[in-house]
Amino acid sequence: MLPLVYHPIYSELELPDGHRYPISKYRRLYQYLIDEMKLDQDNEILFCQPEAIGVDELKALHHPDYIEALFGNTLPAAKMRRIGFPWSQQLVKRTLTSTAGTKMAVDLASQYGIGIHLSGGYHHAHHDFGSGFCLVNDLAFAARHALTLDNIDKVMVIDCDVHQGDGTATLLRDDDNIITFSVHCDKNFPARKPASDIDLALPKHTTTTEYLETFESILNLALAQHQPDFIIYDAGVDIHQHDELGYFDVCLDGIFRRDHLVLSRCQKADIPIAAVVGGGYRQDHQQLVELHAQLVHAARKVYHSG
Known part of the structure; x- marks a missing residue:
């Protein structure tokens, strides 16, 4: 069974014309999976819809004053500009729902071995401030949640977004049972x-071959050294050669091979994995759909074929 987590609210956010964030990509990705891959007709696919978490659940991870100000619309304008979104009640609902989606992917992975969230990866949110389109850090939140599950004593966050997971690093630096692993430009x-x-x-302009060879080597060492019981994987596609905010030269097949590498390592080692789609930036949002779909292609190949 391959569980996919999605909610329509992910793309239901009005942004100013020309805004950099590709808000429609989640709806487009979901529609592609239904129309082109026909996953709704596959008995091995389980679509799940999360319900928003409560604001208070975030206060154990983020500073309570930041959470109160963020969700109460009293955060200073300069701090909202650092996040990059105009404040709205819909933004609040979307944030709480997306965070719940990554948490749900963890729970599903503990049951089925894998869970994929068709959103998530907001790794630039720190303890008391947000940044880079990230209000709260769903990866750190989900990693701590994973530690509450039976037989999970060590979690590894593998972040393959082109941008370093700075918020995840600072939020989890004192958590000895969570290993943060960031692969970035x-x-x-x-x-x-x-x-x-x-x-x-x-470095900039890293090619597909260079990326995969280096990543595979470090991934193998990391798994052997730390032997995690659970993995949270950020499958950002902004490593692609045509991404507008990335600087790598990785091709479409390279993204598939990266995702297949991570998933197959987990499947063979019987390590549950919760994956999120992460970042990807194009003015034409439709161009991101095939890139993000590689995660689902890889998961079907690994988990359906055994």
Whole structure:
């Protein structure tokens, strides 16, 4: 069984004309999975819809004052500009629902071995501030939730978004049972990159072959050294050669091979994995759909074929 988590609210957010964030990509991805891949007709696919978490659930991860100000619309304008979204009640609902979706993917993965969230990856949110389109850190929230499950004593967050997971690194740096592993471009946002437990910083214009060979080597070492009981995987596609905010030269097949590598390692080692689609940026949002769909293609190949 391959569980996919989705909610229509992910793309139901009005943004100013020309806004950089590709808000429609979630709806487009879901529609592609239904229309082109016909997943709604596949008995091995389970579509799940999350319900928003409560605001108070976030206060154990983020500073309570930040959460109160963020969701109560009293955050200073400069801090909202750092996040990059105009405040709205719909933004609040979307944030709480998307965070719930990543948490749900963890629960589904604990049951089925894998859970994929068709949103998520908001790794630039720190303890007391948001940044880079990230209000709260669903990866850190989900990692801590995973530790509450039976037989889960160590969690690894594998973040393959082109941008370093700075918020995840700072939020979880004192959690000895959570390993943060970020694979990113060395000369890209954020300018300041606090240390993850493992940082693989690659130069601009890294090719598909260079990316996969280096990543596979470090991934194998990381899994052997830390032996996690659970993995949370950010499958960002902004590593693609035509991404507008990335600087790598990785092709479409390279994204599939990266996702297949991570998923197959987990499946063979019997490690549950919760994956999120992460970042990807194009003015034409439809161009992102096939890139994000590679995660689902890889999951079907790994988990359906055994």
